[in-house]
Amino acid sequence: MVSITIRSLSKRFGDTVALDSVSLTIEPGEMFFLLGPSGCGKTTLLRHIAGFYTPDAGKVLFDARDVTFVPAHKRNTAMMFQSYALWPHMSVAQNVAFGLEQRKADPENIERRVGEALDMVRLRKQANRKINQLSGGQQQRVALARALVVRPDCLLLDEPLSNLDARLRLDMRTEIRRICKEFGLTTVYVTHDQKEALAIADRLAILDEGKVVQGGTPRQIYRFPFSTRVASFLGETNMIRGVIESEVGTDKLWAVKTDFGQFWGRLTEKNWEPTKGDRVTVCVRPEAMRLADYAGARNTISGKLNHYMYLGDTAQTVLSGAEGQEIRVTELHPTGRAPDSDTELFASSAPEDTLILRR
Amino acid sequence: MNSLITRLRSLPPASVVTFAVAGFLFLIFFVYPIGITLKEAFFGPDNTFTLEFVSMVFLDPLYLEGLINALKMAIFSTALAVAIALPLALIADRFIFPGKAILSSLVLIPLILPPFVGAIGVRHLLGKEGSFNTILESIGLVNAASPIDWLGAGGLAGVVVMNALHLYPIIFLNVTAALANLDPAMDEAAQNLGCTTWKRIIKITLPLIMPGVFAGCTIVFIWSFTELGVPLMFDYTRVTSVQIFHGLKDISGNPFPYALVTVMLASTILMYIVSKLLFGRSNFAVSGRASMAAAPKHLPRAQSFACTAAFSLVTFLAVLPHLGVVFVAFAGDWYNSVLPSEIGFSNFAEALGNEVTLSSIGNSITYAVLATIIAGIVGVAIAYIVVRTNIPGREALDAMAMLPLAVPGLVLAFGYLAMTREGQTFDFLVFPEAASQSNTGFLRLLGRMLGSIFSKVMDDGNPIVILVIAYAVRRLPYVVRSAAAGFQQTSVSLEEAARNLGASPWTAIRKITLPLIAANIIAGCLLAFSFAMLEVSDSLILAQQREHFPITKAIYSLFTSLGNGDQLAASLGTWAMLFLGITIVGAGILLGRKLGGLFRL
The missing domain is CATH 1.10.3720.10 (MetI-like)
Structure with a gap:
């Protein structure tokens, strides 16, 4: 178990800034996710940890050891590639044994550990198969076994589930978490699938245009995004523009004036003391809104029904507000019938679920 | 920094x-x-x-003739190669015929057969006492007393035939590649507007594959322009490449072989530039990849066998010189007969x-x-x-x-x-002994050292x-x-x-x-x-x-x-x-x- 520290890491490719002074600390044994839209720099950061790239500036530390210029083969990380990168000219067992051979393990030891690793991913029977005789899910498990069998200091996963179908993805993500926790591995996991990240991450960092825009536990980031970009990248959100009026009450709530009337909400950004007239965006998650038959005193949006989508576990009602703005309301376990079209609808949110973000 | x-x-x-x-x-x-x-x-x-030496190349009638002959050799060889390869490529692209897969590989064989060796065979087949004349004599088309020299024009015809039979696969490969990149919809659009098959080939297909044709032609042209082995075997001596070869004996102090080589290199570069300028930009055939694969058509029986025959004939003709070589090798005596009279x-x-x-x-x-x-x-x-x-x-x-x-x-x-x-800087590569004792020239010290090492294992x-x-x-x-x-x-x-x-x-x-x-x-x-x-x-x-x-x-x-x-x-x-x-x-x-x-x- 090692901790991984990234210090002001920067990397350019030609004119493109891939990483812009990224700093992060990943605790020993932690399952850490790098999440972001494609091209945000998350894979580049992972490859710096693996040692395939050297930065233009900044450092990578494993515990206190500076590994910035240590070549990839001397880092004792184990990476699972998006394409799996299994060697087609070797059998399953040979693929898994490769890392142990490089570590000069004795043959008996290699055989035993390869066997154990294949048991762990339930592929012992396929040990002598060639890679192209395996299904996608089996290949994914070989890649995992090959990475884990060397008992790496940390496990690096580059979108490991993106080539699998939806059902298998669900099974494998819990499986990966179980194995990582069992081995006590420090794991860095790159994905653009927010559900995957929310489901199994201990902590995660959102990257955008080469910068870390927010880090924290899934709950912190989902509930209290620092910016509208984070809010809209992670899950759905309703955004209403407004200006700050005043602080209200004692719960650090603030009142915001919008086209839909007054909203009370809370600040997510630390060290920010708003003043009257500051331009802000009010963000409310669709599932934090409730449909009502009447207008409340505040935190209420009125509008005509735009459309209604029944999705089984949830139902989404979309209202068209005064300025043509669409507001989404998600209802869990929908049992009632769809609202009539052209009826006036009201949607409201509790002040503690209403976020005020700087514009 | x-x-x-x-x-x-x-x-x-x-x-x-x-x-x-x-x-x-x-x-x-x-x-x-x-x-x-x-x-x-x-x-x-x-x-x-x-510029005296280089200009002398153009003023000396013998050298000038050599250059003109080299051009003739290149132009005729290229033209003949296109005439052979272009129809074959079009047929292979459009139609399905018996044995297509194997024949379209066989048709490439000549590229790897040494034309230099094949020339021996051609001389026996097309020479005055060769097989071809014997066949014609036996059916009374040629008088045995005055046989025709099919190698003609001091061997030029033989050289051209040999070069073309050797190099047409290059054009075939380039044209088939261009055809494969051609969107069949372009042809279908013309057909849809009422254009006949032949008109479509001339008006649509050929203009679009021109870059491919010329890419192949450039290689063939330059290759045959500078070909040495084939003209040498046909005794076609008044051509630049052979003149350079014969000029080798006295290259010390004689600037003309150098000048000839320089002119040859310059012409080659000029040809590349011209072909790039003319056809480099109008590369529309490969600009858009085909939206769908071309579907070769089945032909009526007789026509499809005609395609097979065409491919077989070309392959046979291209291999013939080398078959001739094999016959010559096995022959005890081979004059005035279709096949060798003795085999052994x-x-x-x-x-x-x-x-x-x-x-x-x-x-x-x-x-x-x-x-x-x-x-x-x-x-x-x-x-x-x-x-x-x-x-x-x-x-x-x-x-x-x-x-x-x-x-x-x-x-x-x-x-x-x-x-x-x-006496040159790198003489130690061939004359280590001499180099190790020599005292003049650039980098001599290094040359002497390396020369004395090399001289241990090889003779001058x-x-x-x-x-x-x-x-x-x-x-x-x-x-x-x-x-x-x-x-x-x-x-x-x-x-x-x-x-x-x-x-x-x-x-x-x-x-x-x-x-x-x-x-x-x-x-x-x-x-x-x-x-x-x-x-x-x-x-x-x-x-x-x-x-x-x-x-x-x-x-x-x-x-x-x-x-x-x-x-x-x-x-x-x-x-x-x-x-x-x-x-x-x-x-x-x-x-x-x-x-x-x-x-x-």
Whole structure:
């Protein structure tokens, strides 16, 4: 178990800034996710940890050891590639044994550990198969076994589930978490699938245009995004523009004036003391809104029904507000019938679920 | 400054060193020989610049005639090759006919058969006492007393036929590639608007594939413009390449061979530029890839068999010269008869008993094996750098490695001869003994040192070092291309995965990448080997003494000797073709259908 520290890491490719002074600390044994839209720099950061790239500036530390210029083969990380990168000219067992051979393990030891690793991913029977005789899910498990069998200091996963179908993805993500926790591995996991990240991450960092825009536990980031970009990248959100009026009450709530009337909400950004007239965006998650038959005193949006989508576990009602703005309301376990079209609808949110973000 | 250091630090040092070494070798064995030729052509004895020698080439009636003949040779050969290849390519693209798969591979065979050897066969088939005349005489079309010389015009016709039959596959490959990139919808659109088949070919297809046709034509044109072996075998002496060859005997103090080579190189470069200017930009045929694959049509029975017949006939004609060679080799006597009157192995026995043939086979194998090893190592290293690293200037390295394909072999061979003459900087490569005692010249100290080392293992005049280098440089492109293709098809992450698991970069290449692209490398090396075995220009020019002759020079020397020399030459040629056949079949099996890609521009 090692901790991984990234210090002001920067990397350019030609004119493109891939990483812009990224700093992060990943605790020993932690399952850490790098999440972001494609091209945000998350894979580049992972490859710096693996040692395939050297930065233009900044450092990578494993515990206190500076590994910035240590070549990839001397880092004792184990990476699972998006394409799996299994060697087609070797059998399953040979693929898994490769890392142990490089570590000069004795043959008996290699055989035993390869066997154990294949048991762990339930592929012992396929040990002598060639890679192209395996299904996608089996290949994914070989890649995992090959990475884990060397008992790496940390496990690096580059979108490991993106080539699998939806059902298998669900099974494998819990499986990966179980194995990582069992081995006590420090794991860095790159994905653009927010559900995957929310489901199994201990902590995660959102990257955008080469910068870390927010880090924290899934709950912190989902509930209290620092910016509208984070809010809209992670899950759905309703955004209403407004200006700050005043602080209200004692719960650090603030009142915001919008086209839909007054909203009370809370600040997510630390060290920010708003003043009257500051331009802000009010963000409310669709599932934090409730449909009502009447207008409340505040935190209420009125509008005509735009459309209604029944999705089984949830139902989404979309209202068209005064300025043509669409507001989404998600209802869990929908049992009632769809609202009539052209009826006036009201949607409201509790002040503690209403976020005020700087514009 | 800081970023430069981190930049350098992030480059793999082994690759940087390889890059530097490859660039250095390129300077010495590619730029320098051409440079020294240019220097001798443009600078007089007192080291003053002069255009006198080059302009003399155009003023001297003999040299001018040589250039005009070379142009004739190139134009006619190219035209004939297009006439053969274009219809075949169109047929292959559009129709399905019996035996299509095998025939469209067989039709490529001539490319790998040595035309230099085939020339012996053509002389027996088309000569005054040859088979063709005998057939015509027997049916009364030709008077036996005054037979027609089908080789005509001092051998020009024979040279042209041999060149065209050798080179048409290059055009065939380029045209079929252009046709494959053509969107069939363009043709269908014309058909939909009421255009007939023939009009569509002329108005739609041909204009669109012109870039492909001309790309092929440029190669064929330059190849036949500078061809040495074939005109030599046909005694077609009044052509620039042969004039250069005969001028070799007295190149010290005689600037004209240098001037001839310079003119030849300049014309070649001019042709490339012209073809790029004319057809480089209007490359619409490959601009958009086909939205759907072309669907070849089935033909009525008679027509489809006509297609089969056309392909078979062309292949047969192209192989005929070499069949002729085999007959000559087996023949006891072959004059005024369709087929040899006696068949036997006496020529083979005699050829194997001849000291020149035996040593030449051994020499060629030695030269070719060494050259293949060098080309293999350097070629794979270059391909790796070009495909897998981000060293600045790697594109230049790639272009550099491909250049030997574009520069005529004759020019390079001449440059090597010039740079290793006694008293020149690199004379220690051929004359180590003399070099170790010489005292003049640039870099003499180094030359003396290396000369005394080399002289321990070889005698003066042994061309092994320079021949191996020449073979390796000329065959490098084949290895680079096929290895680069292998690297491109093999995902980098396979190598990264190995490094991630603790394999050093070199181990990762050795255990993962090299085994995966072994087929490509072996195929490239086999091609390099077989072409080195039958190389003409370097062999004829650089091997001076009998005991050092490679196969091709031995064939030439036997052929020009009296008695049954041509039959001995033919049996040696048959051996050589057998060798070639085995290696090419091996390469074909390893590389599959990608073999053709090596001959495309």
